[in-house]
Amino acid sequence: MAVGSSDYIQAFGEASKPRRLRAQSDPVMASSTRAVIERYRKSIHFQKLAARTQADYVKYLNAFDAEFGVDPIKLFEEKASLSEIRSWKEQWVHSPKSYDYATSVVTRLLNWARDEDVAIAIHHHLNVPRIYKSDRSEIIWLPEELAALVRVATEREARIIIAASEGGLTPQDIGILTRDNVQKTPKGRRLLFKRTKTSKATSIPVTPALAKLIDETPRGQKYLFVSLQGKQLEAVRASDIVRKVKERANAAAAKDPKLIHVRDELRLYDMRGTAATELLRAGCSLNEIAVTMGWGLRHAANIIEKYAAIVPEVADEVLAKLLEARSRSDEGR
Known part of the structure; x- marks a missing residue:
């Protein structure tokens, strides 16, 4: 292709377009983010999720598609994409729980794209700190x-x-x-x-x-x-x-x-x-x-440890055992 030819000028123009505009010319290409999302939704990894979880995921996948669907999935191999994802998640800034859910769904999608779909070699949306923290284990009805x-x-x-x-x-x-x-x-x-x-x-x-x-x-x-x-x-x-x-x-x-x-x-x-x-x-x-x-043993142990601290009978049982032990000690003297 000769420098200055019409073909050269057209190719140069395409290459000079922003990433988003370049991808818009072929939004259903196999390497687009939208195509990867569609493949993920058809995969066994998505289908095995509970119906309620699938419905929750779809909400965020659709929003991610609306923002990045026409972009090539390779975009997320670049570390700079983290700032774009962060900006996208700001629509849930009013709800830390929803913000964190969006984080989880994107991480799950990109992990699948890397490990199963092999659409990307790496991604940087890993170990993203969570915002929402809620511990209601000490709140029980009387x-x-x-x-x-x-x-x-x-x-x-x-x-x-x-x-x-x-x-x-x-x-x-x-x-x-x-x-x-x-x-x-x-x-x-x-x-x-x-x-x-x-x-x-x-x-x-x-x-x-x-x-x-x-x-x-x-x-x-x-x-x-x-x-x-x-x-x-x-x-x-x-x-x-x-x-x-x-x-x-x-x-x-x-x-x-x-x-x-x-x-x-x-x-x-x-x-x-x-x-x-x-x-x-x-x-x-x-x-x-x-x-x-319906808990795992480790989760049950963590939860019960917190509940034990607020059950008044536990303190009474400890006192009873303590008094009994002291009584036996006094009798032995």
């Missing part, structure tokens, strides 16, 4: 606060509250249970299911309170716990129901000083900690608590 909710709840609202506090069910899991999840055990019954978030098998003993809910479920009703309209209960709706019941309970308490005020920071998910604390109070082993809550 028995009198749960009673305050049930006192003002309708039948369907009360069923949700009792299921969450008795079984430690998450907002995502309450609405998926059917009679098929109820199994007989040698001495009773259990709820056996896979958690929506982690797909971990979870076995919850059917307490008398849960048994009453199960046995009172209308025969023609598919799900054990439904929305106020009788439809499948969604996680957001379950949390919203508890929030509104709490508002009603506190409105009643404002008029009657004999009634208890439910702490404002409490939410449905915190009932999970309440259930785990009850297991600890009952003397259940670490393995028993892990299986019941």
